[in-house]
Amino acid sequence: MTLIKSISGIRGTIGGSIGENLTPIDIVKFSAAYGQWIKTQRNKEHYKVVIGRDARISGKMVQSLVMQTLSGMGIHVVDLELSTTPTVEVAVTMEHADGGIILTASHNPKQWNALKLLNKDGEFLNAEEGQQILEFVDEGKVEFAEVDQLGKISYHNAYIDLHIEEVMKLNLVEVDQIKEAKIKVVVDAVNSTGGISIPPLLEMLGVEVIKLYCEPNGKFPHNPEPLAKNLSELSKKVVEENADFGIAVDPDVDRLALVDEKGEMFGEEYTLVSVADYVLSRRKGATVSNLSSSRALRDVTEKHGCKYYASAVGEVNVVAKMKEVNAVIGGEGNGGIIYPELHYGRDSLVGVALFLSLLTEKQIKVSELRSTYTSYFMAKEKIELTPQLDVDLLLDRMAEKYQGEEVSTIDGVKIDFAEEWVHLRKSNTEPIVRIYTEAKSQNKADDLAKRFITELKEMS
Structure with a gap:
């Protein structure tokens, strides 16, 4: 079972141990950290956050914990109940809210759930903002509201319409x-x-x-x-x-x-x-x-x-x-x-x-x-990393080797050849290097992936 904290939110499997799974304690801690971050963004008397969830089985339980935590911080909550990620994003701006949370583990299986965090524009947080929330989680510096300043929860189930x-x-x-x-x-x-x-x-x-x-x-x-x-x-x-x-x-x-x-x-x-x-x-x-x-x-x-x-x-x-x-x-x-x-x-x-x-x-x-569009075919592979492997150095060497081609290093290394490309990047959530290739046939895409797996292993 798993718990993953990152700059884009928190996700994990329901049940199990605190700090190792997405337990009620972890949900409350992370919700409180997000609430504290919301209060640092604008100095105002009242704050508002929009909450919606997909239909997964744990959704009601997770949503109740999130909403009551924010209420305990004096933040008003607009509960969309069952909703979609884009609907919550739209609702944040229509409500002139200070942020939003979508409770969904996206395409992950039913045992997973997650908190996806939005800013006042209904958009996902950037790396700096996400890091601030993680620091609030680690430091536990959260201020809760006094009894007369608790946030109110209102229900609005018309946002899909x-x-x-x-x-x-x-x-x-x-x-x-x-x-x-x-x-x-x-x-x-x-x-x-x-x-x-x-x-x-x-x-x-x-x-x-x-x-x-x-x-x-x-x-x-x-x-x-x-x-x-x-x-x-x-x-x-x-x-x-x-x-x-x-x-x-x-x-x-x-x-x-x-x-x-x-x-x-x-x-x-x-x-x-x-x-x-x-x-x-x-x-x-x-x-x-x-x-x-x-x-x-x-x-x-x-x-x-x-x-x-x-x-x-x-x-x-x-x-x-x-x-x-x-x-x-x-x-x-x-x-x-x-x-x-x-x-x-x-x-x-x-x-x-x-x-x-x-x-x-x-x-x-x-x-x-x-049939009016050119057909391209992709291959997606990965290489598991060892602790002693310097991945950044490895990718730098790969970029240098292919400097005669069109190379991008804004996210790992992408090498564009005349009719195909390969993209090598370190995963943010797993100890692996992802290898994506594209060519005009599946065989060529597969062969290109195999070729770069070999080259990476030879360089390491």
Whole structure:
């Protein structure tokens, strides 16, 4: 069992020992540290934090602990109850709150839960802010409120509807066009809050919805990460129902995966690629993804005469780069769409609406749309580290060896060759070096990964 404290929050498995698992004591300590941090950001009389959770079984218990801890610090809480990560992000700004917490372990199995922390802009904390909270945890310097200054808890369960309304109001969401197309879609929401957000959005857009695992009871029917190996039932259902395509989201609804009308994966990397293609066709501007995302986004961006930028891995880094270059669309290759017209956070609801706008504009099948993009294939490997290994020195040597190629060192080492690339980076949570490669065939991607595993071992 596990407890992981990092600058992005705390996550772990429910049950077990204090300091080794995500126990009630650890939840309270971390919530209090976040509350203390909130009070350092602005000097004001009243503070407000928005809380929402995915549908996992431990959610109610964790949420009660978090809310009552913040109340004990004199912080008012807006409880969204069952919600999604992007909905909480939207709610923070609409409530003019001082921060927000999403209780979700994202794609991790049911025994996991986590606290994802947001700032007053509804965005994830940066490294410096996260480090401040970790210091509050370690030092235990937390001030609780006196009895007359306890925070109040209010309930607001309409934010998913408000979120949907905001999506439908976006200029690039062609509501009438989508309604006229008479689309049929199968939705696999892995029995979490995608089941109470994606189908209502689709229905508002006039789409016929076939629900698969849309009951938000937290009983995940399969591994909740929206990868091809976990979505066989969705693929089968799309074909059986003669649907136009299938939609899969993870438990907190910030990752979007698509299945075409033949039951074949559209490709998680190509969710962002296709949506960016649509946005750029209407509005020119920069795009951003992280260094480990597909080159296909760069191809599409340059096709529209625009500039592509790469950031370090991690949503907060993508967002920072998007703001720096004033990007019109960005995200991560795991199916995360960030559309700043609404907010700076991965959002499957926005992704669905923009994808439907593209599909109905082109009036082609999903498989035909996919064939319009260059096919790239990825390999993902890792090497376990030994205590005596100087990884930073190893990566410096690798960058020096390939200095004749296009090399980026903003997050590990990425080497861009003419038709393929490799990205080597040290994991923030495990004692491993991750090796990502991409090429125009799976064999070439696999071979490139094997080649660099060998080179790393020879250098160490």
